[in-house]
Amino acid sequence: MSDRSRARRERLSTLVLGADDLVELVDRTGRDRLMDLMIERLRRRFDEHDPSTVLARKRDGFRYDKPALGLVEWMPTHELGGPVVVKMVGYHPTNPSQRALPSVIATTSMWDSESGHLVALADATLLTAVRTGAASAIATDVLAVDRPIRLGIVGLGAQAVTQLHAISRVRSISSVVAIDSDDDIARTFADRVAFTGIDIETAPPERADTIVGEVDVLCTCTSVDIGAGPVVGDTAPTPWLHVNAVGADFPGKLELPASLVEQAFVVPDVAEQCLVEGECQQVPALRHGPEIPDVVRHADRHAARRSELTVFDSTGWSVEDDVALRLAVELAGDYNLGTEFVIECLPPDPYDPYSSADSDHARDR
Amino acid sequence: MSDRSRARRERLSTLVLGADDLVELVDRTGRDRLMDLMIERLRRRFDEHDPSTVLARKRDGFRYDKPALGLVEWMPTHELGGPVVVKMVGYHPTNPSQRALPSVIATTSMWDSESGHLVALADATLLTAVRTGAASAIATDVLAVDRPIRLGIVGLGAQAVTQLHAISRVRSISSVVAIDSDDDIARTFADRVAFTGIDIETAPPERADTIVGEVDVLCTCTSVDIGAGPVVGDTAPTPWLHVNAVGADFPGKLELPASLVEQAFVVPDVAEQCLVEGECQQVPALRHGPEIPDVVRHADRHAARRSELTVFDSTGWSVEDDVALRLAVELAGDYNLGTEFVIECLPPDPYDPYSSADSDHARDR
Numbered sequence: 134m135s136d137r138s139r140a141r142r143e144r145l146s147t148l149v150l151g152a153d154d155l156v157e158l159v160d161r162t163g164r165d166r167l168m169d170l171m172i173e174r175l176r177r178r179f180d181e182h183d184p185s186t187v188l189a190r191k192r193d194g195f196r197y198d199k200p201a202l203g204l205v206e207w208m209p210t211h212e213l214g215g216p217v218v219v220k221m222v223g224y225h226p227t228n229p230s231q232r233a234l235p236s237v238i239a240t241t242s243m244w245d246s247e248s249g250h251l252v253a254l255a256d257a258t259l260l261t262a263v264r265t266g267a268a269s270a271i272a273t274d275v276l277a278v279d280r281p282i283r284l285g286i287v288g289l290g291a292q293a294v295t296q297l298h299a300i301s302r303v304r305s306i307s308s309v310v311a312i313d314s315d316d317d318i319a320r321t322f323a324d325r326v327a328f329t330g331i332d333i334e335t336a337p338p339e340r341a342d343t344i345v346g347e348v349d350v351l352c353t354c355t356s357v358d359i360g361a362g363p364v365v366g367d368t369a370p371t372p373w374l375h376v377n378a379v380g381a382d383f384p385g386k387l388e389l390p391a392s393l394v395e396q397a398f399v400v401p402d403v404a405e406q407c408l409v410e411g412e413c414q415q416v417p418a419l420r421h422g423p424e425i426p427d428v429v430r431h432a433d434r435h436a437a438r439r440s441e442l443t444v445f446d447s448t449g450w451s452v453e454d455d456v457a458l459r460l461a462v463e464l465a466g467d468y469n470l471g472t473e474f475v476i477e478c479l480p481p482d483p484y485d486p487y488s489s490a491d492s493d494h495a496r497d498r
Numbered sequence: 499m500s501d502r503s504r505a506r507r508e509r510l511s512t513l514v515l516g517a518d519d520l521v522e523l524v525d526r527t528g529r530d531r532l533m534d535l536m537i538e539r540l541r542r543r544f545d546e547h548d549p550s551t552v553l554a555r556k557r558d559g560f561r562y563d564k565p566a567l568g569l570v571e572w573m574p575t576h577e578l579g580g581p582v583v584v585k586m587v588g589y590h591p592t593n594p595s596q597r598a599l600p601s602v603i604a605t606t607s608m609w610d611s612e613s614g615h616l617v618a619l620a621d622a623t624l625l626t627a628v629r630t631g632a633a634s635a636i637a638t639d640v641l642a643v644d645r646p647i648r649l650g651i652v653g654l655g656a657q658a659v660t661q662l663h664a665i666s667r668v669r670s671i672s673s674v675v676a677i678d679s680d681d682d683i684a685r686t687f688a689d690r691v692a693f694t695g696i697d698i699e700t701a702p703p704e705r706a707d708t709i710v711g712e713v714d715v716l717c718t719c720t721s722v723d724i725g726a727g728p729v730v731g732d733t734a735p736t737p738w739l740h741v742n743a744v745g746a747d748f749p750g751k752l753e754l755p756a757s758l759v760e761q762a763f764v765v766p767d768v769a770e771q772c773l774v775e776g777e778c779q780q781v782p783a784l785r786h787g788p789e790i791p792d793v794v795r796h797a798d799r800h801a802a803r804r805s806e807l808t809v810f811d812s813t814g815w816s817v818e819d820d821v822a823l824r825l826a827v828e829l830a831g832d833y834n835l836g837t838e839f840v841i842e843c844l845p846p847d848p849y850d851p852y853s854s855a856d857s858d859h860a861r862d863r
Contacts, residue, residue, distance in 0.1 A: 144517065145599070149514070149839060149841065150841075151839055151840050151841045151843075152509065152840045152841065152842060152843040152844070153840065155843045156843065159852065164852060188560045188562070190558070193555070194574075195553045195574065195576040195582055195611075197553070197576065197578060197611060199578050199579050199611075200579060200611065200612045201612055203611060203612070203613075203614060205576070205582040205609050205611065205614055207572060207574065207584065209559075209560065209572065211560040211562065211570070213562060213564050214564050214565060217560055217570040219572065219586070221584070221607070221609070221616070222614075223609060223613070223614015223615070224614065225612070225613050225614045228613055228614070229848055232612075232613055234510070234613055234615070234844060234848070235844055235845070235848040236848075237614075238613070238614045238615060238616075238842050238844065239842075240616050240841060240842060242586075244570050244586070244588060246560075246562060246564075246565065246568060246570065247565050247566055247568070247590065247597075248568075248588070248590050248593055248597055248599055248603070249568060249569075249570055249587075249588015249589065249590045249593070249602075249603045250588070250599070250603060251586070251603075251605050254619070254841065255841075256841055256842050256843040258842060258843050258844065258845075258851070259843045259845075259851050259852075262851035263851070289849070290848075290849045291845075291848065291849050291850065291851045294849075294850055294851055294852065295851060318849055321847070321849065321850075325847070325849065325850040325852075325853070328852075472839075474514060474516055474837075474839075475516050475517045475518065476514065476515075476516045476517065476605060476619065476620075476621055477517060477603050477604075477605060477621050477623060478516075478517040478520045478521065478621040478623045478624045479517070479599060479600055479603065479623065480600070480623075480624075480656075482686070482690070483594055483599070483600040483601075483655075483656065484654070484655045484656050484659075484683055484686065484687075484690065485656065485659055485686075485690040486623070486624050486627035486628070486656045486657075486659055486660060487524065487529060487624075487659065487690075487693075488690070
C-alpha cells in the first residue's frame with residue numbers, strides 16, 4: 134500500500150445514510166421492530182431527561198415568499214457528553230402540486246462533540262415521521278384508557294400512517310374512523326396502512342364535526358391553514374378522550390376547539406414552543422400541564438389522567454431527532470449500511486490550508 | 499433499463515464536495531485564480547449588498563466543556579431569491595495536541611429555496627480560509643496605501659497563509675515581517691507561502707512590540723486566549739497603517755491595543771457581531787465606521803482613508819460563506835467534480851412515508 138492510500142484511509146470519514154440506505158434500514162429492521170425501538174429509545178430519553186444537561190434551541194429558520202412561499206429551519210440539540218445533532222427541515226407547500234415533491238424535506242446531521250467532526254448525515258423525512266408517531270404512542274400509552282381503543286384520525290397524509298402504526302404498538306385498536314377533507318387522500322389511506330392489519334372505516338369530512346364524542350383516542354395531523362382551524366367540531370368529547378395534536382406547528386395554526394383545549398389536561402412536548410405554535414396557544418395562562426418527559430417519568434402520578442380528557446401538544450422536539458438519528462446510525466452499523474465519505478478537508482499540515490494538494494502531489498511524484 | 503433504475507435516476511440528488519474534490523478544485527483552478535475569483539465575487543456581493551434582501555443570523559451554537567472544551571456553531575444566511583446556506587463550524591482547541599486534527603473543522607450546505615432540497619454539501623475548512631483572505635484583500639484594497647507595501651503578519655497559522663496570498667493579489671508586497679509566539683510555527687511559514695514568491699523575514703516574538711510602526715499593512719490572525727491580548731505593542735503606528743484584525747471572534751478575545759482601535763477608522767464586517775466578539779468591543783460607543791459592504795460600495799467617498807489609520811474588524815460573515823459555496827459549486831460544475839448522492843428519502847407516494855420500500859419491492863417482484 135502506498136503512503137498516499139494509507140494517509141487516505143486514516144482520514145476521518147462521515148457516514149452518509151441516503152435514501153436507499155433508509156429504505157433498506159426499514160426493510161432489514163422491519164417496520165414494527167423499528168417503531169418499537171424508536172418508542173423504547175424515546176421513552177427512555179423522556180424518562181431520563183434532565184433539562185440541565187440538554188442544550189436545545191427552539192426551531193428557527195428563514196421564512197420567505199420568493200421564489201415561492203416556503204421556509205428552511207434548523208433544530209439543533211446537544212446533550213452534554215453526547216453528540217451535537219442538527220435537523221434541517223424545509224417546508225414548501227407548493228412542492229406536491231408544482232414539483233411532485235413532498236412539502237416537507239428534511240436531513241439530519243451529527244457532530245462529535247470531542248473533535249467537531251461531522252460523524253453522520255442522513256435523510257430525516259422518514260425518521261421524522263417515525264419519531265413523531267413514537268412520541269404520540271408514548272403519550273397515548275401514558276394518558277389514554279388502558280383497554281382496546283376506538284381511534285379517530287383527522288388528516289390522512291404521511292403523518293397519519295406512522296401515528297396509526299405507532300399507536301397500534303402500544304394499544305390494541307378495535308376500530309378506526311379516518312377522515313380527510315380531500316377525498317383522493319382519504320381513498321388511499323386504508324391501502325397505506327394495510328400492513329398493520331387494522332380495519333379502517335373511512336368517513337366523510339363532515340364526520341369530523343362529531344368525532345371527539347365517538348372515539349377513545351384521536352390523532353389530528355392535518356395541514357390546516359393558519360386561521361382555518363379547528364379541524365374537529367366543538368361538541369362534547371368522550372370524557373376520557375386522549376388527543377394527539379400533531380398538525381399545529383405555526384403561529385395561528387390550530388386543530389382543536391378552544392373549549393376542548395381549555396377543559397383538557399394539556400401536555401406540551403416543549404412548552405415554550407407550544408405556546409407559540411401549538412395548541413397551547415389556546416391554553417389560558419399557566420394552565421398547561423407538565424411537559425411530556427415529566428409525565429413519562431411520573432406516569433404513576435398521572436395514572437388518573439387516563440379517565441380524563443387529555444391533549445398531547447406535539448410540535449416536534451429536537452431531542453426526538455437526536456434519538457432518531459442515534460438509532461438510525463446504530464442500526465446502519467448493525468447492517469453495515471451507508472457510505473463512508475471523506476468530506477472534511479483536513480490538511481496534513483494544520484497550519485497550511487493548501488497543504489492537502491501539495492502533499493498529495495508530492496507523494497505522487 | 500428497468501423501471502426501478504429509471505425511477506432512481508430521476509430522484510433528486512445532492513452534490514457532495516469532499517476533501518478530494520476540494521483538493522482537485524484548487525489544483526484545477528489554480529490558487530491564484532481561485533483567490534482572484536473569490537475576491538471578485540465577494541467584492542461584487544459587498545458592492546451590491548442590500549440588507550433588506552439578506553436574511554442572515556448571528557453566529558450561534560453550543561459551547562461546552564465536556565468531554566472537552568469546544569463548540570459547534572451554525573452560520574445561516576439567505577439572500578432573497580437565492581439559496582439558503584448554512585455553514586457549521588466546530589472549534590475544539592485540544593484537537594491538534596490530542597487528535598492530530600485542526601482545531602477548526604467546518605462544512606457548508608446549500609438548500610434550494612424553491613423546494614427545500616439539499617443541493618450541495620461541501621467541506622468548508624479550506625473555503626473559509628480562502629474567503630477570510632479575500633475579505634482582508636478587499637478591505638486592504640479600499641483602505642490601504644496604493645503603492646507597494648511592507649506587510650506585517652502576527653500569528654502564522656493557517657489563516658496567515660491565505661491572508662498573505664490574498665493581499666498579494668491586490669497589492670505589490672515589497673517585504674514581509676512575520677511573527678509568531680511559537681517558534682515551530684514561525685519556522686515553517688516561509689515554506690508554506692513559498693508559492694507566492696514573496697521573501698519572508700521571520701522575526702522573533704518581541705518584534706510584535708513595535709510592528710505597528712514598521713509596516714504599511716498589518717494582519718493579526720492569532721488564536722490569542724480570552725483576556726490575553728493585545729498581541730501587538732501599544733506604540734505609535736505608521737500614520738497610514740491599515741490593519742486586518744482577523745483573530746478576534748469571541749467575547750473578551752482581542753488582538754489590538756485599545757488606543758490603536760480608538761484612533762482608527764474601524765470598519766466591521768458585521769457591526770452587531772463585532773461589538774460582541776471583535777475589536778469593536780474596544781470602540782467607544784457608536785464610534786465605529788460603516789460596515790465593509792458600505793465602504794466597498796462607496797470606495798470613492800472613503801479614498802482619503804488610505805492615508806489614515808484604519809482597522810478592518812473581520813469576525814466572519816455568513817454572507818461570505820454563501821459567496822464561497824456558490825463559487826465552489828460553480829467551479830465543481832466546470833470541472834465535473836463531486837459526487838451526486840441521493841440523500842433525501844422522497845417517497846413515490848408523498849402521503850406514505852414507508853412507500854419507498856414498498857414501491858422498490860413491488861418493482862423488483
